[in-house]
Amino acid sequence: MSQGQGNLVHVVKNRAEVVKKLADLIAEVSVKKISTSGVFNIGVSGGSLVGFLKEGLPKINTDFSKWRVFFCDERVVPEDSPDSTYGQYKELATTLKLKENQFVTIKQGISAEEAAEDYGRQMARHFPEVEWPEFDMLLLGMGPDGHTCSLFPGHKLLEEKTKWVAPITDSPKPPPSRVTMTFPVINNALYCVFAACGKEKADMVKRILVDKEDLPATRVLPSGTLVWILDEEAGKHKL
Numbered sequence: 001m002s003q004g005q006g007n008l009v010h011v012v013k014n015r016a017e018v019v020k021k022l023a024d025l026i027a028e029v030s031v032k033k034i035s036t037s038g039v040f041n042i043g044v045s046g047g048s049l050v051g052f053l054k055e056g057l058p059k060i061n062t063d064f065s066k067w068r069v070f071f072c073d074e075r076v077v078p079e080d081s082p083d084s085t086y087g088q089y090k091e092l093a094t095t096l097k098l099k100e101n102q103f104v105t106i107k108q109g110i111s112a113e114e115a116a117e118d119y120g121r122q123m124a125r126h127f128p129e130v131e132w133p134e135f136d137m138l139l140l141g142m143g144p145d146g147h148t149c150s151l152f153p154g155h156k157l158l159e160e161k162t163k164w165v166a167p168i169t170d171s172p173k174p175p176p177s178r179v180t181m182t183f184p185v186i187n188n189a190l191y192c193v194f195a196a197c198g199k200e201k202a203d204m205v206k207r208i209l210v211d212k213e214d215l216p217a218t219r220v221l222p223s224g225t226l227v228w229i230l231d232e233e234a235g236k237h238k239l
């Protein structure tokens with residue numbers, strides 16, 4: 001896989017500094033992008049990232065009205081389910097005055113296969129006539145098994161080369177039905193950013209960044225810039 005424009009690993013003192021570093025980077029990139037093209041296309045993940053953004057984003061200066069928010073992966077569940085990633089962002093959306101129509105959400109009440117196809121079509125309306133969409137920034141998580149988005153170790157979706165968005169119905173982490181961006185989309189982004197905190201992430205961070213084991217998060221090698229933001233506990237093997 002080709003190396004992108006840069007691979008930056010920041011190890012900062014604690015969670016509060018991870019939150020700040022992440023928020024500052026989002027502010028810087030979004031302001032630049034909005035000034036040149038009037039819109040900021042960002043993809044968000046679920047899990048621990050939601051908490052980082054709830055704390056960090058209300059403190060930054062950016063024109064949130066120009067944001068268009070996609071989901072790097074989403075669970076195929078009702079929006080009011082505690083498992084819905086969009087559901088977890090609703091409170092933050094209110095705080096940031098992001099309107100409902102700024103979120104590109106999965107269609108409700110259909111199967112994972114149908115939801116993935118539909119999400120791919122929705123994406124294509126925002127990225128017309130391209131082979132692969134080019135997101136300004138994708139905010140990614142890394143699970144304890146090295147998964148990112150809903151791309152799990154050893155799963156056949158790691159080899160998906162044609163779809164923008166793929167369904168998964170056998171996710172090893174519940175809930176089993178999800179949709180996920182695929183690697184060609186992830187690796188076409190201008191920025192892919194991981195943020196991780198805590199000692200429970202340290203061994204996996206080492207396996208990915210130091211040992212470069214073939215795990216899903218290791219395969220995130222965008223043509224743009226790759227940034228990892230870690231606290232001292234998660235990044236202890238990189239120090």
Ligand SMILES: O=C1O[C@H](COP(=O)(O)O)[C@@H](O)[C@H](O)[C@H]1O
Pocket residue numbers: 045046047048049073074140141142143144147148149150173
């Ligand atoms: O299931 C998921 O897990 C990953 C990682 O979550 P974390 O809590 O370990 O940070 C997350 O990035 C993904 O969006 C989510 O669906």
